[in-house]
Amino acid sequence: MPTDETNQPQIDLACLRAEPEQVYHARRGEYLSSHLLADFRKSPLLYRKRVDGLIEDKDSSAYLLGRAAHVRILEGNEKYESAFAFGGPVNPRTGRPFGSNTKAFSEWAADQGKPVLTDAQSDLVERLAEGVAMNPSATELLLDGRAEGVVRSEYCGQQCQIRIDWLNRYHGIVDLKTCDDLTWFEADARRYGYVHQMAFYQSVLSTVLNGTMVPVHIIAIEKKEPYRCGVWRVSEASLKQAQVENAAAICRLHNCRRQGAWPTGYEGVRVLEAI
Numbered sequence: 001m002p003t004d005e006t007n008q009p010q011i012d013l014a015c016l017r018a019e020p021e022q023v024y025h026a027r028r029g030e031y032l033s034s035h036l037l038a039d040f041r042k043s044p045l046l047y048r049k050r051v052d053g054l055i056e057d058k059d060s061s062a063y064l065l066g067r068a069a070h071v072r073i074l075e076g077n078e079k080y081e082s083a084f085a086f087g088g089p090v091n092p093r094t095g096r097p098f099g100s101n102t103k104a105f106s107e108w109a110a111d112q113g114k115p116v117l118t119d120a121q122s123d124l125v126e127r128l129a130e131g132v133a134m135n136p137s138a139t140e141l142l143l144d145g146r147a148e149g150v151v152r153s154e155y156c157g158q159q160c161q162i163r164i165d166w167l168n169r170y171h172g173i174v175d176l177k178t179c180d181d182l183t184w185f186e187a188d189a190r191r192y193g194y195v196h197q198m199a200f201y202q203s204v205l206s207t208v209l210n211g212t213m214v215p216v217h218i219i220a221i222e223k224k225e226p227y228r229c230g231v232w233r234v235s236e237a238s239l240k241q242a243q244v245e246n247a248a249a250i251c252r253l254h255n256c257r258r259q260g261a262w263p264t265g266y267e268g269v270r271v272l273e274a275i
Helices: 021-026 034-042 044-051 061-075 077-083 103-112 119-133 136-141 182-191 194-206 236-259
Strands: 145-155 158-168 172-179 216-222 229-233
Touching: 021 158, 034 044, 034 194, 034 236, 044 236, 061 077, 061 119, 061 145, 061 158, 061 172, 119 136, 119 216, 136 216, 136 229, 145 194, 158 194, 158 236, 172 182, 172 194, 182 194, 182 216, 182 229, 194 216, 194 236
Parallel strands: 172 216
Antiparallel strands: 145 158, 158 172, 216 229
C-alpha cells in the first residue's frame, strides 16, 4: 500500500462497500459475521437457531441508543436527523409529551416509518457525541476515514462479512462502543469478546488488502456523567491469539455442518473448583 508523508501505511478505502444496514443484516445466513461467530463460540446450537431465524432479534432501548450514537458520531448530524424521528405526541390536556410506554406514543411512533428517539434519548446521544469530541485521540481517529463500510470475502474457507464502524486511512479499524462506566471497560471488553470481534474484522479486511493487517482501535464512551471517552489500541499479541481462536471456531463450524450436529457445548461433565 502507498504511504503518507509520515510513512504510515495508507489504506485504500475503496475496498469498502456502501450498503444499508438492513441489507447487510439480511444476508446473515449467507455470510458469517463476527456476531454469528461469537454465537458459535458460545454454543453451536445457539448459532444454528440464530441462522435459522428461530431466535428473534430484540431492538432494545439500549441497542437503539447505540445505533443512534453511531450514526450521530460517525456519520454526522444530517444523516442522524434523517434516520431517526424525535420527540413524540403531546397530551393536549397536560401540554406535556405522552410517555414512551403509552398507546398514544406507540401509535405515533408506528406512523413515523423510522426508529423513534424520545427527548431524553436524543439528549443523551448529544452528550455522547460531545464526550467523544472532547477526546483529542478519538477526534484524530475519526478525522479521516469512512463510516460503516462493508467487506465480504472468504476467510478460513468460509464466506464472511464485516461492517466496520470506521476505517481510518492511516490508523486502521476504529470501533465505537458505548458503556455504562468507562472504569470497567476493559472488563467489558473481555466479557463481550470485543478482541475476538476486532480480530475477525482485521482478518477479513486483510483478505482484500493483500494480507496487510491494519491497526485496531476502540473508542469507548460512557452513558452517564461526566461522559468520559477513552481510546484503546488493541495489542497485536491479543489480536493474534484471538485470530487463532476464531480460526479454530470456524474449523469446528465446518465440522458441525458436515456432521449435521449442533451441540450446546455443555454436554460433558465439568469440574467446579473451590474458590
